[in-house]
Amino acid sequence: GDSVTQMEGPVTLSEEAFLTINCTYTATGYPSLFWYVQYPGEGLQLLLKATKADDKGSNKGFEATYRKETTSFHLEKGSVQVSDSAVYFCALRSGNTGKLIFGQGTTLQVKP
């Protein structure tokens, strides 16, 4: 079945460092791909998405490119801030359904 694998955390960075969180997926067909962020004590917020190969999703300085050849959707940010500290989830959706399949999440801690 479909699945998502994320790099294990926690990831600890200093402010203004470059961030990469790896995400790879297994799916039949052509899924849509998402990154969600979860701040402490809150629900999930959609950060960015891409719906077809080579699409780049971007928001708030974060970006990720849908790479069909490597089945990857890595999250990047050029300069992280303390306020980016949260748990990041990669997810996929196959077809027109409400079913998202999530990775296990990666905790990011940014230190001043």
Added chain:
Amino acid sequence: DAGVTQSPTHLIKTRGQHVTLRCSPISGHKSVSWYQQVLGQGPQFIFQYYEKEERGRGNFPDRFSARQFPNYSSELNVNALLLGDSALYLCASSSISGRRAYEQYFGPGTRLTVT
């Protein structure tokens, strides 16, 4: 515009009891999905409903059930609670047409603790 709302925020139940969780979708959204998020893991899909019908079901036992009302709000019911049902229960709503069809917007969740 109000986002997805869920009630209650927190709940403590005893093994064997049942629980009802409630969700109100974003205005205009007709689809509601439920997810279970165990501590330290990603959310797991439980159900999707729209037009008051079940449209998808995850790998959860029959103790879990849900329904959707004419105003598109939804309830998740869990019977015969087990310790392993302790989790954050997330509701997500989406439209079913247009450019953002099936783009899930999540509520803050209900934290269920089973003792």
